[in-house]
Amino acid sequence: MTTPALTTVITGIGELVTNDPARREELAGQGGLLGLVRDAAVVIEGGRVAWVGPAADAPAADVQVDAGGRAVVPGFVDSHSHLVFAGDRSAEFEARMTGQPYTAGGIRTTVAATRAATDEQLTSHVARLVGEMRAQGTTSVEIKSGYGLSVHDEARSLAVARQFTEDTTFLGAHVVPAGTSAEDYVDLVTGPMLAAAAPHARWIDVFCEDGAFDVDQARTVLAAGSGSGLRGRLHANQLTYGGGVRLACEFGLVAVDHCTFLSDDDVAALADSGTIATLLPGVEFSTRQPYPDARRLLDAGVRVALASDCNPGSCFTSSMALCIALAVREMRMSPAEALHAATATGAAALDRDDVGVLAPGMAADLVLLDAPSYVHLAYRPGVPLVAGVWQAGRPVVAR
């Protein structure tokens, strides 16, 4: 486009969360972590934040929006989701939560339905979920494959996902498909499947857990991915203690996800390596499992991110606001820590330096809340508080 970029100023922001480290000194305590600015304005130009400051000092712009004293926060960065799938598993959920036997379910149901779906059906399904996320304030999302489990179906799952985000993750090593040995399957994942998947993926991930892939197999997959230019991520220590988290730290991965069952050595390894622990409390909510101990991690100096893990089996929420509320209720994070984890640290968990912070030059991904403070995200659980969303400077949700 050769037309001059339109500028937009959002004024009357009662409380602006910037996450800007340069503003940490302006307010003590919780507000400092979030780089809070009161009575603020933001100027957007060409898809990026051009200016942030007191509303009284805001420059003029082509379009003016009045936030009416409400809060504005950075768009949520959901660094862990499994959106490429088909089928419905609500009956399995119902059986699990009521203690009834249910033999037909499990991930293999989703694999069969995903393989049977056309690319168009998968695309339509992902579009619907990404739109649902956007309406709830999520402006960046990572999307994994992992319900294809064949060369063809993993590659096309990633091609579908790539239409929606640059943060696509090859998770061929999600579960060993029926009729295959783990050894043979790892050979497939690290050979022809990786070759087919790599052009569509930025990341590679392994479900490192009893019953899925052990530490040695995970190491093999991560190393192969690295050889094909993919950066590593890991599902680890979700259901049991084990070596997954320490493997992630050994590899210097940017993030390791779940982290529910951690030894003191695991916590120390995370603190030493700087690997981010991404916690997914929606999973524990929807499986009635104990929650990870965010407080322990934070107190040890570990960086914590929050993500949805949106998937049809263990957690079918797409609500980052619910994850924040659960983090406060169940994991003893403060509302400020939880919001920071769902935005700035989520971005860090994807090694993204363009989102999660509202400062000049960053992507203009903003959420207007129908509330005077970000605290309402936890104070008002379950309530849809998103009144407006700008994504790369464009108003994509307005209520």
Added chain:
Amino acid sequence: MTTPALTTVITGIGELVTNDPARREELAGQGGLLGLVRDAAVVIEGGRVAWVGPAADAPAADVQVDAGGRAVVPGFVDSHSHLVFAGDRSAEFEARMTGQPYTAGGIRTTVAATRAATDEQLTSHVARLVGEMRAQGTTSVEIKSGYGLSVHDEARSLAVARQFTEDTTFLGAHVVPAGTSAEDYVDLVTGPMLAAAAPHARWIDVFCEDGAFDVDQARTVLAAGSGSGLRGRLHANQLTYGGGVRLACEFGLVAVDHCTFLSDDDVAALADSGTIATLLPGVEFSTRQPYPDARRLLDAGVRVALASDCNPGSCFTSSMALCIALAVREMRMSPAEALHAATATGAAALDRDDVGVLAPGMAADLVLLDAPSYVHLAYRPGVPLVAGVWQAGRPVVAR
């Protein structure tokens, strides 16, 4: 209006929850409780349900709406809320959840702000919350006073509430205001305050708890209310064991609310009296308290309702869907039991025979979910699933 009533048919309903006891035999198990009809249609005429049955048999109507295979459920009946207030207590919530001291807070903050607000401000605030509830599928709501605590402010709180619902509840006996003895305050509540409040109220309620009103005081208030034509409800056994629930059963109240700390005698009294136990799990979520044991009550034959308790102090959610999800996660209700409790039993807790069930002659209060099954209300926690709402036959929400 003298024009003939418009008829609307909603067809293509993949799963219709009727709650109609006459349909209990059609499907076994969970579906039976809900009077489920698959591939259904509903005809609305003059604000009421005119016809329910298989889509293939549906009569023609002036307006046709295609549910596209999605689920339709009765509008939620929220039988416990405190919407008439002013002020914000998010800082108090943040302090509570992070273990910080907070001396300025508490219910008296809300009382001061409510007294200082104009009728117009209170009306505007209630309208906003009722609209927020409606957008989340709540089509019937009970609203209490209780932040006025003076003759004038309790009466006007109820007059404000009465604009929105017939189910207004006089809760002068919410807390003893500063500078008054409990004895003197009960005299005021049962004397001039009751006289001023009664014209605007259908119900009378007491917060029967250590630190609020004891059983004898609660009995006095309920008896006085009854003498003025108000039916009784009770907050009881929220924070401690005590005699409140048995008092409710002794009075034969239609419902007693909270029921978190119950003795075996309390449970037996509820089962014997038929008094409904209304559980408010949003409170336990937002105060980090233990949840009431719904399973124990249901297994003992007690009828259980779910409500939001939406209020600025202990629980500022307005989401009945979240209450359903919490009931399943934390109180071991099945998704079907939880939905029934949030609709049909909620209506029973207000002694309403016109809402909570979708059958000919009932109010046409319906919610179209953006999901194939009601189970998604618990399976997809935090996600705004309401795609459409009809209230008394009118489309009031459409997305």
